Amino acid sequence: MKALSIAATGMLAQQNNVDVISNNIANANTTGFKSARAAFQDLIYENVSREGALTSDQGTIAPTGIDIGLGVQTSGTVRLNTQGGFVSTENDLDVAIDGQGHFVVNLPDGGRAYTRDGAFQLSAEGQLVTMQGYEVDPGVVVPENTKSIEINEQGVIMAYVESDPNPVELGQLSLATFINDGGLRPMGNNLLEGTAASGDATTANPGDPGFGIVRQGYLENSNVNIIQQITDLISAQRAYEMNSKTIETADQMMSTANQVR
Amino acid sequence: METNSYISLSLAAAARRDLEVTANNIANANTAGFKGERVAFEAYLLEHPGGEDTEFVIDAGSYVDTRQGAFVQTGNPLDIALNGDGWLSYRTAEGQIAYGRDGQLSLSPDGVLLTQSGAEVLDSGGGTITLPPGITDLQISPEGTISSEAGELGQIGMFDVPSIQSYERLGAGMFVPPEGAQDDAQPTESTEMVQGSIESSNVHPIAEVTRLMEVQKSYERATKLIDNEDKLIRDALRRIGRMG
Numbered sequence: 001m002k003a004l005s006i007a008a009t010g011m012l013a014q015q016n017n018v019d020v021i022s023n024n025i026a027n028a029n030t031t032g033f034k035s036a037r038a039a040f041q042d043l044i045y046e047n048v049s050r051e052g053a054l055t056s057d058q059g060t061i062a063p064t065g066i067d068i069g070l071g072v073q074t075s076g077t078v079r080l081n082t083q084g085g086f087v088s089t090e091n092d093l094d095v096a097i098d099g100q101g102h103f104v105v106n107l108p109d110g111g112r113a114y115t116r117d118g119a120f121q122l123s124a125e126g127q128l129v130t131m132q133g134y135e136v137d138p139g140v141v142v143p144e145n146t147k148s149i150e151i152n153e154q155g156v157i158m159a160y161v162e163s164d165p166n167p168v169e170l171g172q173l174s175l176a177t178f179i180n181d182g183g184l185r186p187m188g189n190n191l192l193e194g195t196a197a198s199g200d201a202t203t204a205n206p207g208d209p210g211f212g213i214v215r216q217g218y219l220e221n222s223n224v225n226i227i228q229q230i231t232d233l234i235s236a237q238r239a240y241e242m243n244s245k246t247i248e249t250a251d252q253m254m255s256t257a258n259q260v261r
Numbered sequence: 262m263e264t265n266s267y268i269s270l271s272l273a274a275a276a277r278r279d280l281e282v283t284a285n286n287i288a289n290a291n292t293a294g295f296k297g298e299r300v301a302f303e304a305y306l307l308e309h310p311g312g313e314d315t316e317f318v319i320d321a322g323s324y325v326d327t328r329q330g331a332f333v334q335t336g337n338p339l340d341i342a343l344n345g346d347g348w349l350s351y352r353t354a355e356g357q358i359a360y361g362r363d364g365q366l367s368l369s370p371d372g373v374l375l376t377q378s379g380a381e382v383l384d385s386g387g388g389t390i391t392l393p394p395g396i397t398d399l400q401i402s403p404e405g406t407i408s409s410e411a412g413e414l415g416q417i418g419m420f421d422v423p424s425i426q427s428y429e430r431l432g433a434g435m436f437v438p439p440e441g442a443q444d445d446a447q448p449t450e451s452t453e454m455v456q457g458s459i460e461s462s463n464v465h466p467i468a469e470v471t472r473l474m475e476v477q478k479s480y481e482r483a484t485k486l487i488d489n490e491d492k493l494i495r496d497a498l499r500r501i502g503r504m505g
Contacts, residue, residue, distance in 0.1 A: 001277070001281075002281045002284070003277075006281065006285050007284050007288060010288030010289070010290070013288070013291070014291065017291065039365050039377045040291055040292040040293070041377065041378055042285070042430075042434060043432050044431070044432035045429070045430040045432055047429060050429075050439060051427045051428065051429055051439040051442075052427060052439045062321075063426060064301070064321075064322035064323060064426050064427060065322060065427075065429070065439070066278075066320055066322055066323045067429065068278070068282060068285065068323070069282070069289070069298060069430065069432075070285070070432075071285060071288045075377040075378050075433065076367075078337065078367070080335065080336060082336055100397055179371070179394045180367060180368040180369065180370060180372075183370065196370060197369070198370065199369075199370030199371070199372075199394075200370075202394060210395030210397055211395075235291065236291065238466065239287075239466075242466055242469065243288060245287075245470055245473060246283070246284045246288075246473060249280065249473045249476065249477050250280060250284070253277070253280065253476075253481075256477075256480060256484050257484060259488075260484045260488055260491075261488060261491050
């Protein structure tokens with residue numbers, strides 16, 4: 001009975017759905033996190049009888065055929081790349097992107113990653129690094145005895161050293177955008193990785209046309225809409241139940257068939 | 262077996278077919294742009310000259326429920342939903358022109374507008390739509406025109422497909438004209454495009470579950486009839502045996 005396997009694909013899809021939703025809820029307070037949604041599509045159809053088949057010698061044709069679908073599959077997870085809310089932290093090294101773009105991070109293995117999480121720290125050598133200790137590109141070193149750091153909207157980093165009233169310019173943060181943001185692969189640790197689907201990174205300074213600006217002293221919150229997630233969770237659970245009902249019905253029908261003498 | 266059993270058997274086979282179609286509808290209850298499928302049954306008359314005619318059930322065809330699905334807001338600028346009878350047009354990886362209502366779009370690395378399964382989304386002239394890099398404020402009008410600060414970038418085609426019922430279902434929400442048939446799709450203006458929403462599946466959960474119950478009962482009825490028929494014959498044989 002095909003109904004069993006069809007319902008199984010439905011349950012599997014809803015399971016994926018719940019997985020994606022629970023990850024969103026778990027990351028509701030993760031800096032720079034972008035909410036995802038599982039997208040589904042119907043599987044191929046078995047054309048039991050073809051549309052347009054001849055029904056008489058006079059050339060009349062069947063207006064419809066019989067198409068039996070084989071279920072559903074997850075076609076992808078779509079990341080919602082909208083702006084998250086800003087949270088004021090008053091920390092000099094916290095920066096949020098207002099608009100498009102990702103910070104560029106140099107990975108220890110020489111690769112590149114991209115992130116919207118601007119909770120930066122300093123390493124023992126004064127290097128600007130992410131929470132994991134990865135260097136923020138382009139490398140910026142804060143001199144010793146720095147009293148305060150200022151980052152303007154264009155990402156220019158300035159340091160006030162000792163009693164010098166004039167700031168020292170240390171460098172400028174750069175942002176990267178992609179034609180297809182959705183094609184970036186999440187690596188965990190708030191990092192994203194470029195793929196063949198995302199296209200190559202276009203790098204520029206904050207504030208350039210098509211790029212966002214940076215705001216010092218703020219972090220970007222996740223863009224997870226909790227109410228939406230909970231309602232999605234409810235509908236996923238009900239859909240799961242409905243599929244199990246299909247299995248139950250198919251099972252009972254088979255058992256009825258077995259009881260025929 | 263007597264003809265009676267075969268009539269019941271045709272009912273059981275029809276119920277099974279109905280179950281499969283209903284199962285697929287339920288499996289796709291959360292698939293964006295999905296249109297439910299229904300089976301149409303009809304009587305197949307077997308004429309007995311001089312005797313009584315018998316009627317069997319056969320599944321004549323399945324048809325698409327083209328009713329509008331509910332809109333769900335996502336806030337994603339590349340999610341579109343259609344309000345009306347129109348269809349989006351896609352070109353599949355095999356080069357086939359297909360129609361569907363799934364508007365969860367994304368971009369290729371070159372900026373070409375694609376569906377989640379990688380089919381190209383076409384404009385009203387049948388061409389692909391390419392967006393330049395660095396767009397910040399993507400707007401899609403109810404007519405399907407895509408624009409940004411840089412001006413108009415293209416238009417997503419919406420089509421009227423009068424003979425959609427005769428189209429073959431390809432999966433991934435797509436319909437293609439059957440082999441040898443004319444593609445009669447025409448650009449339409451009577452349908453509205455809504456940005457930032459997706460059209461959810463038009464499968465009605467309650468209707469489908471009721472359908473399941475109905476299918477099960479008619480299946481049970483069919484097997485019961487077969488059973489009764491069998492008992493009748495056995496009974497008759499026993500009596501005849503006693504007479505001899």
